[in-house]
Amino acid sequence: MRPNIIFVLLDGARYDRIHKSPEFVDLMKKGTVLNNVSTAIPYTFGSINVIFTGMYGKENGVNGYYKVAGLKSDIPFLPEILHNNGYFTSRGLINDKILSSRGFDIREEYNEYKAELNEEHPNLIKKTFEEANGAPFFTFLQFTRIHTITVSEVLKKYEWDDKRFYENKQKNLQLYDDVFKETGVYAKKIFDTIKELEILENTIIIFFTDHGTGIGERFGERNYGSFTFEETIRTFYHFVGEKIKQNKSSNALLATIDIFPTVLELCNIKIPNECKGKSILKFLMGDTHKIENNQYTFSETGALHGPHPSPEESNIFCIKNIDYKLIYNRDNDEWEFYDLKNDPNELENISGTGIKIEKEFQEELLRWINR
Numbered sequence: 001m002r003p004n005i006i007f008v009l010l011d012g013a014r015y016d017r018i019h020k021s022p023e024f025v026d027l028m029k030k031g032t033v034l035n036n037v038s039t040a041i042p043y044t045f046g047s048i049n050v051i052f053t054g055m056y057g058k059e060n061g062v063n064g065y066y067k068v069a070g071l072k073s074d075i076p077f078l079p080e081i082l083h084n085n086g087y088f089t090s091r092g093l094i095n096d097k098i099l100s101s102r103g104f105d106i107r108e109e110y111n112e113y114k115a116e117l118n119e120e121h122p123n124l125i126k127k128t129f130e131e132a133n134g135a136p137f138f139t140f141l142q143f144t145r146i147h148t149i150t151v152s153e154v155l156k157k158y159e160w161d162d163k164r165f166y167e168n169k170q171k172n173l174q175l176y177d178d179v180f181k182e183t184g185v186y187a188k189k190i191f192d193t194i195k196e197l198e199i200l201e202n203t204i205i206i207f208f209t210d211h212g213t214g215i216g217e218r219f220g221e222r223n224y225g226s227f228t229f230e231e232t233i234r235t236f237y238h239f240v241g242e243k244i245k246q247n248k249s250s251n252a253l254l255a256t257i258d259i260f261p262t263v264l265e266l267c268n269i270k271i272p273n274e275c276k277g278k279s280i281l282k283f284l285m286g287d288t289h290k291i292e293n294n295q296y297t298f299s300e301t302g303a304l305h306g307p308h309p310s311p312e313e314s315n316i317f318c319i320k321n322i323d324y325k326l327i328y329n330r331d332n333d334e335w336e337f338y339d340l341k342n343d344p345n346e347l348e349n350i351s352g353t354g355i356k357i358e359k360e361f362q363e364e365l366l367r368w369i370n371r
Helices: 022-028 044-051 078-084 117-132 145-155 169-196 256-266 357-369
Strands: 004-010 031-038 088-093 106-109 137-143 203-208 234-240 248-250 297-301 316-320 324-329 334-339
Touching: 004 169, 022 031, 022 169, 022 234, 031 256, 031 297, 044 256, 078 088, 078 137, 078 256, 088 117, 106 117, 117 137, 117 169, 137 169, 145 169, 169 203, 203 256, 297 357, 316 357, 324 357, 334 357
Parallel strands: 004 137, 004 203, 031 248, 088 106, 088 137
Antiparallel strands: 031 234, 203 234, 297 316, 316 324, 324 334
16 A cells, blocks of 8 residues: 655754754654755755656756756656556645646645744645545645744845844754744644644654754855855755654764655555666665665755855766865855864865865766756
């Protein structure tokens, strides 16, 4: 029997702050956490389209802020694949335009400032379960409390070059942690809804983040989308379900393109040849005790605002492996190279200091950009 699949987007959640919520810490014991997944694009609709296609933005058509509706019609799309394989499908978003409608039976849109998502989303799950009428179902939920607060308390109060924001990192972090605690309460409510419906044994919940949130670590990054540093491109995926190995975690380097084939294999559906990622289902099921690090992961962005705006197409790119990261800013033709093992906060740019692997990274990144 194919499992129900519930994707729960915790919009803007940081991989390094999830321990601040006792509810989320408790949930982490009920499944497997992947804590080092590189998002391909650190803004919502770009990231989601990579997750749901298993392809980078250049291939799927959504690689710029102004390409929100650019998903190519012939690209395999997870909700549509599941729908065509007998799944009843639904979604609840704050903006219905951020994602193609292909394959969805129910589409609900909420006002992020007024809707009580702690109530609306459990109700949507119940509605989906009822209307599925015994068929497996797929639901995609977007929880935006972090996004809502950062927009109201940061983007609407500070211009990108307002130094007051960057001077208040500790205050910003406290605000962020307080909001994440609310996110943990919401996540528990989703889990409890599945228990209440008595479908936990055949349901997989995927709590994940599309991108992190900058709290003032870099001048020019008020929120997300401006750069490709770890606080915004390193994300987590938490798989919960009775078929998933309990109380397990991994810091292996993965990419968002790996989620698409993993879910399809979980549902026993053929993975399209176009998919660029790898399934890590064996690790999630406990059949293997280790995930191999991806040789490289790639990320890109083009900001709406900030020091290097480029909403038409990406202009900042990065490549990383488990130890190093190289960033290329096409706007000013500059390189940054970081030793992630010894400098995890990316404070010391060691580009041009004679480290041999940097040239290899440059060649690989330029090959990826120009593909």
